[in-house]
Amino acid sequence: MSADKSLSGRVFLFGDDIDTDQLAPGQYMKGGIAALAAHCLEGVRPDFAASVAPGDVVVAGRNFGMGSSREQAAEALKHLGVAGVVALSFAGIFYRNAINLGLPVLTAPSLADLTEGERVHLDLDNGRIERAGEKPALPLDPLPDNLKALLADGGLVPHLKKRFAQERQKEQGR
Amino acid sequence: MTASPTTLAQKIVARAAGRPSVAPGEIVTARVDLAMIHDSGGPRRVEPILQDLGVGLFDANKVVLISDHFVPGDTDEGARILELTRQWAAQRKVAFHDGEGICHVVLPERGHLAPGMLVVGGDSHSPTGGAFGAYMFGVGATEMAGVLATGEIWLKVPETILIEWRGRLSDGVTAKDIMLALCGRLGMDGGKYQAVEYAGEAIAALSMQERMTLSNMAAELGGQAGLIAPDGVTAAFLQDAGSDPAGWGDWQSLRTDPGAKLLEHHIFEAGDLAPQVAAPHSPANSGPVGDAPATPVDVAYLGACTGAKYQDLANAARILKGRRVASGVELLVAPASRRDQDRAARDGIMAVLEEAGAKLLPNACGICAGYGTARLGEDVTCISSTARNFKGRMGAASSKVWLGSPLTVAASAVAGRITDPRLMLAEHAGGAA
Ligand code: SF4
Numbered sequence: 001m002s003a004d005k006s007l008s009g010r011v012f013l014f015g016d017d018i019d020t021d022q023l024a025p026g027q028y029m030k031g032g033i034a035a036l037a038a039h040c041l042e043g044v045r046p047d048f049a050a051s052v053a054p055g056d057v058v059v060a061g062r063n064f065g066m067g068s069s070r071e072q073a074a075e076a077l078k079h080l081g082v083a084g085v086v087a088l089s090f091a092g093i094f095y096r097n098a099i100n101l102g103l104p105v106l107t108a109p110s111l112a113d114l115t116e117g118e119r120v121h122l123d124l125d126n127g128r129i130e131r132a133g134e135k136p137a138l139p140l141d142p143l144p145d146n147l148k149a150l151l152a153d154g155g156l157v158p159h160l161k162k163r164f165a166q167e168r169q170k171e172q173g174r
Numbered sequence: 175m176t177a178s179p180t181t182l183a184q185k186i187v188a189r190a191a192g193r194p195s196v197a198p199g200e201i202v203t204a205r206v207d208l209a210m211i212h213d214s215g216g217p218r219r220v221e222p223i224l225q226d227l228g229v230g231l232f233d234a235n236k237v238v239l240i241s242d243h244f245v246p247g248d249t250d251e252g253a254r255i256l257e258l259t260r261q262w263a264a265q266r267k268v269a270f271h272d273g274e275g276i277c278h279v280v281l282p283e284r285g286h287l288a289p290g291m292l293v294v295g296g297d298s299h300s301p302t303g304g305a306f307g308a309y310m311f312g313v314g315a316t317e318m319a320g321v322l323a324t325g326e327i328w329l330k331v332p333e334t335i336l337i338e339w340r341g342r343l344s345d346g347v348t349a350k351d352i353m354l355a356l357c358g359r360l361g362m363d364g365g366k367y368q369a370v371e372y373a374g375e376a377i378a379a380l381s382m383q384e385r386m387t388l389s390n391m392a393a394e395l396g397g398q399a400g401l402i403a404p405d406g407v408t409a410a411f412l413q414d415a416g417s418d419p420a421g422w423g424d425w426q427s428l429r430t431d432p433g434a435k436l437l438e439h440h441i442f443e444a445g446d447l448a449p450q451v452a453a454p455h456s457p458a459n460s461g462p463v464g465d466a467p468a469t470p471v472d473v474a475y476l477g478a479c480t481g482a483k484y485q486d487l488a489n490a491a492r493i494l495k496g497r498r499v500a501s502g503v504e505l506l507v508a509p510a511s512r513r514d515q516d517r518a519a520r521d522g523i524m525a526v527l528e529e530a531g532a533k534l535l536p537n538a539c540g541i542c543a544g545y546g547t548a549r550l551g552e553d554v555t556c557i558s559s560t561a562r563n564f565k566g567r568m569g570a571a572s573s574k575v576w577l578g579s580p581l582t583v584a585a586s587a588v589a590g591r592i593t594d595p596r597l598m599l600a601e602h603a604g605g606a607a
Pocket residue numbers: 242243276277278297299477478479480538539542543560561
């Protein structure tokens with residue numbers, strides 16, 4: 001067993017077309033994010049919310065997050081401490097929502113032989129998944145600079161706060 | 175030097191970004207001409223963020239609020255959300271359409287849209303605005319709050335996937351059938367979050383409301399937008415809705431130039447298309463209705479932005495005239511807007527539906543959104559004119575939703591099982607008194 005702290009995350013593998021109703025089931029929307037997150041992905045994997053831990057990485061196939069514009073889909077994953085989602089492709093609105101909420105989402109050219117439960121670390125700075133043992137890191141597609149900046153600030157709201165504060169400062173400096 | 179050929183999407187995005195031209199893949203910041211929000215993703219979610227940011231609306235005249243998801247407010251929660259929505263509209267002094275119908279239908283119907291606009295909507299079916307030659311797309315609540323605060327949004331300039339339908343649709347085949355067929359053939363990520371554009375003789379021949387169905391369901395294809403180049407049909411509809419062409423700029427140049435670089439170009443023969451149904455639980459599970467098992471249905475639902483506009487009700491009435499819904503089947507009709515319902519009433523269409531046994535629901539999202547009291551019960555099988563049949567969306571997880579055109583929904587209601595509407599159209603034409 002690796003005691004390497006930097007590889008404290010585990011892979012949770014999912015298939016294609018995971019939709020927003022799976023991530024944030026409509027019937028639990030009333031109860032607030034904690035209650036909603038408790039049912040995140042239960043339709044495909046009943047034990048997900050109970051077993052996922054901070055630092056874990058959700059890895060999926062194509063079109064992750066398809067469906068509605070409800071951003072609780074991304075919020076639920078963030079609430080559970082998921083370090084990020086890596087998929088072959090994302091549905092556009094989910095992708096934007098995730099970045100806006102500060103949840104890293106990255107596409108990978110291939111998922112190689114990543115396995116369920118494998119020890120990993122999502123390395124955002126270098127855009128890759130580090131893997132335990134001798135396995136080479138899995139490269140991820142680079143994020144555009146504007147999205148990197150958004151994520152670095154923790155999402156759209158903190159990003160805008162920073163920008164507004166800078167604008168106010170400029171005005172006062174004049 | 176002549177400018178190189180560009181797509182409709184590029185032209186709109188370039189103007190909104192204040193640039194002479196833009197290239198696909200570039201990231202730009204665009205000014206938003208209009209922002210649309212509804213009661214579910216709107217005030218209750220954006221106001222706390224605006225408060226947190228300490229700012230107001232970028233321009234109250236460019237914000238339209240429409241209540242539809244929680245209308246008629248038949249639960250405590252729904253009533254509370256509607257109340258909050260109404261207060262916010264008054265406080266923030268934005269255009270507000272309350273209980274007048276589903277946002278994607280009300281927005282153009284009330285003259286808010288124009289060709290060439292860049293519009294952001296707080297709902298995933300926002301691509302509907304693309305039917306009018308506007309680049310309209312959906313965002314979540316946080317991003318909407320950012321738009322309301324700044325009037326700006328970032329965009330990755332889209333590639334264009336051109337979907338051309340040649341020839342003419344045959345009688346009994348509609349825009350909804352086109353979209354179900356496309357979901358099946360291209361898949362729900364076939365749009366690759368790029369600009370889907372519909373073109374060709376069959377598209378040009380469609381009414382404005384049929385075109386809206388195409389653009390609406392660009393969402394099911396996973397496109398960011400679902401565009402149709404504006405033409406005389408567009409202009410007539412918008413003028414009728416009170417939009418002034420003087421404000422549309424050079425709208426006739428809003429089209430994809432011949433030779434513009436496309437990501438994909440698909441060509442289909444409209445005449446070959448049969449009415450389609452999509453089996454539970456995905457719009458991509460589609461195929462000709464004739465190939466589907468003659469599944470018995472409990473509920474037939476004519477509703478939603480994509481399936482209960484005036485034209486959709488008129489189509490259903492073609493089948494239902496002089497017929498009755500099969501015993502044991504509930505036909506529920508939620509006209510997409512009050513204006514469409516009033517027009518359908520004037521034209522005798524509502525009377526036909528009611529005589530056939532239809533039960534009328536409010537002009538709202540209703541069962542499609544799965545909110546409120548109107549939901550599908552355990553094990554109910556439903557044929558629905560809506561856009562999505564994901565598991566559990568419209569009610570119990572054990573309910574099964576098939577998707578079809580309003581014609582197919584009506585025909586299936588009469589037969590009590592999933593049925594090809596052309597059989598009944600032929601019977602009518604065959605001339606019973
Ligand atoms: S009718 Fe359905 S698809 Fe249309 S906006 Fe309402 S919930 Fe969405």
